[in-house]
Amino acid sequence: MTLESFFQQVRPSIETALDGALPSEDRSPPVLHQAMRYSVFAGGKRLRPALCLAGFRAFSPEWRTALPVAAAIEMIHTYSLIHDDLPAMDDDDFRRGRPSCHKRFGEATAILAGDALLTLAFETVARAGGLQPERLLRAVRMLAEAAGTIDGMIGGQVLDVQATASGIDGSALEAIHRAKTGALLAASVSIGAYLGGADAARLADVAGFGRSIGLAFQIVDDMLDETVPAEALGKTPGKDREHGKATYAAVHGMEASRRMVARLTADAMEQVRPLGSDGVLLGEFARHLERRAR
Amino acid sequence: MTLESFFQQVRPSIETALDGALPSEDRSPPVLHQAMRYSVFAGGKRLRPALCLAGFRAFSPEWRTALPVAAAIEMIHTYSLIHDDLPAMDDDDFRRGRPSCHKRFGEATAILAGDALLTLAFETVARAGGLQPERLLRAVRMLAEAAGTIDGMIGGQVLDVQATASGIDGSALEAIHRAKTGALLAASVSIGAYLGGADAARLADVAGFGRSIGLAFQIVDDMLDETVPAEALGKTPGKDREHGKATYAAVHGMEASRRMVARLTADAMEQVRPLGSDGVLLGEFARHLERRAR
Numbered sequence: 271m272t273l274e275s276f277f278q279q280v281r282p283s284i285e286t287a288l289d290g291a292l293p294s295e296d297r298s299p300p301v302l303h304q305a306m307r308y309s310v311f312a313g314g315k316r317l318r319p320a321l322c323l324a325g326f327r328a329f330s331p332e333w334r335t336a337l338p339v340a341a342a343i344e345m346i347h348t349y350s351l352i353h354d355d356l357p358a359m360d361d362d363d364f365r366r367g368r369p370s371c372h373k374r375f376g377e378a379t380a381i382l383a384g385d386a387l388l389t390l391a392f393e394t395v396a397r398a399g400g401l402q403p404e405r406l407l408r409a410v411r412m413l414a415e416a417a418g419t420i421d422g423m424i425g426g427q428v429l430d431v432q433a434t435a436s437g438i439d440g441s442a443l444e445a446i447h448r449a450k451t452g453a454l455l456a457a458s459v460s461i462g463a464y465l466g467g468a469d470a471a472r473l474a475d476v477a478g479f480g481r482s483i484g485l486a487f488q489i490v491d492d493m494l495d496e497t498v499p500a501e502a503l504g505k506t507p508g509k510d511r512e513h514g515k516a517t518y519a520a521v522h523g524m525e526a527s528r529r530m531v532a533r534l535t536a537d538a539m540e541q542v543r544p545l546g547s548d549g550v551l552l553g554e555f556a557r558h559l560e561r562r563a564r
Numbered sequence: 565m566t567l568e569s570f571f572q573q574v575r576p577s578i579e580t581a582l583d584g585a586l587p588s589e590d591r592s593p594p595v596l597h598q599a600m601r602y603s604v605f606a607g608g609k610r611l612r613p614a615l616c617l618a619g620f621r622a623f624s625p626e627w628r629t630a631l632p633v634a635a636a637i638e639m640i641h642t643y644s645l646i647h648d649d650l651p652a653m654d655d656d657d658f659r660r661g662r663p664s665c666h667k668r669f670g671e672a673t674a675i676l677a678g679d680a681l682l683t684l685a686f687e688t689v690a691r692a693g694g695l696q697p698e699r700l701l702r703a704v705r706m707l708a709e710a711a712g713t714i715d716g717m718i719g720g721q722v723l724d725v726q727a728t729a730s731g732i733d734g735s736a737l738e739a740i741h742r743a744k745t746g747a748l749l750a751a752s753v754s755i756g757a758y759l760g761g762a763d764a765a766r767l768a769d770v771a772g773f774g775r776s777i778g779l780a781f782q783i784v785d786d787m788l789d790e791t792v793p794a795e796a797l798g799k800t801p802g803k804d805r806e807h808g809k810a811t812y813a814a815v816h817g818m819e820a821s822r823r824m825v826a827r828l829t830a831d832a833m834e835q836v837r838p839l840g841s842d843g844v845l846l847g848e849f850a851r852h853l854e855r856r857a858r
């Protein structure tokens with residue numbers, strides 16, 4: 271199965287899972303549920319849930335079982351975008367080519383919509399059927415750690431806000447990128463593999479794969495901010511540079527950044543080689559993410 | 565055992581559980597962990613964790629088993645206070661007699677510290693040992709529902725922000741209060757009872773008790789805002805009235821509010837009567853909360 275046909279297969283199911291898990295817009299309070307749905311259904315590529323399902327599928331064909339967990343991961347990703355865009359944080363007026371959540375619904379509602387998506391994510395995992403409770407409880411923990419403060423998404427965001435391109439070295443920058451973006455991407459594929467039944471050795475392979483593509487993904491993001499026009503990016507380009515942000519492009523330059531992405535992609539593909547044909551789809555994923563940088 | 569001696573017994577253990585679950589202040593990023601600890605260790609009365617442990621204790625003597633879950637509930641309560649105080653929300657500069665989290669650490673850090681406490685709460689439940697995974701998974705769900713958008717804390721907060729004293733009727737006001745404050749208080753005691761091993765009938769009794777004291781608690785809060793001087797309240801008094809907020813004091817008057825609290829307290833004590841001597845401590849809790857209104 272090619273990555274393209276995999277995406278075509280799973281994306282409609284991911285949309286359905288999200289739609290089923292999110293309260294409808296007429297439930298009270300309507301404005302809150304509208305804001306949650308506005309941001310969740312803003313045209314995201316569903317990369318993280320797809321990675322979760324691909325990780326699951328490498329060990330079990332019953333990938334539909336993991337759909338609630340995949341949806342929960344997308345909710346956590348979406349909450350982080352809503353809060354990152356707030357005036358007190360990155361102050362972004364646009365997201366995916368539309369007004370960001372707080373521009374559309376006001377700051378208070380945006381803060382609460384983010385809180386609500388984070389809360390609903392854990393509720394959705396806890397409600398998932400068809401998987402053993404101890405495995406789902408472990409998924410709650412893996413997800414919370416990836417989204418948390420120690421080498422996780424929130425910790426990375428704090429370090430990122432504090433960092434500037436002029437005052438940072440390469441290893442500190444790498445730690446920020448691994449935490450801010452890498453941790454949730456890596457957890458997506460690891461949680462999928464774990465719920466699919468991976469043993470400890472294979473889970474370690476997949477976790478290594480996840481860390482490699484997680485870092486590569488954020489480096490590519492830094493590069494896209496430099497090179498892609500606003501309409502294609504869906505948000506304000508060049509903003510990182512303008513604000514003296516610590517990005518790979520600013521610290522290492524574009525050419526070195528491109529080489530790092532190539533090396534991380536090769537690492538990732540090597541890490542899933544032991545899975546044989548079951549790991550081919552994950553390898554395709556790594557190559558797909560690299561191609562974004564071209 | 566009197567309520568006083570129960571509090572004396574459990575409070576140090578609750579503090580220890582919170583201290584053990586929260587990353588230390590020197591872990592990276594320090595400012596984030598400082599902000600989390602600043603708000604968690606601000607002198608809160610630990611009412612919700614104590615209720616959780618009292619609910620557990622009504623069905624099992626091993627209340628220490630529930631300490632991680634009790635700590636998680638306090639984290640969720642604290643996150644809600646941090647986000648409620650933000651300029652875009654209630655815009656409160658003081659909390660428990662000290663600068664609120666965003667006044668002390670800045671808005672971005674306060675938003676992220678709240679997010680982090682919410683995330684850590686679920687991680688803490690998922691890490692709890694000594695209880696069956698399916699019970700802990702159910703606790704995750706009960707906690708997320710109580711903190712969520714449908715009749716839960718976030719939903720109540722949105723409705724509360726929208727409501728004004730002049731444009732609301734009694735039943736809408738009651739629904740807001742039940743969601744905003746009541747849901748988490750009720751969940752605290754219900755989750756404790758559930759983890760302690762309550763059967764369905766007794767769990768229903770405890771849930772009814774929790775709903776009664778949850779509503780009574782918020783009515784008392786409305787009344788205290790009218791009557792208590794700033795230094796004793798630890799936050800700006802009379803603010804609700806000044807902002808035309810929909811409070812019981814404003815909509816029903818002080819005397820009717822007091823009568824409602826008395827009725828809800830009597831209801832609550834009636835609801836735990838079937839538990840016999842195991843329910844005495846919970847009954848004391850209800851009376852204790854009523855006394856705050858005097």
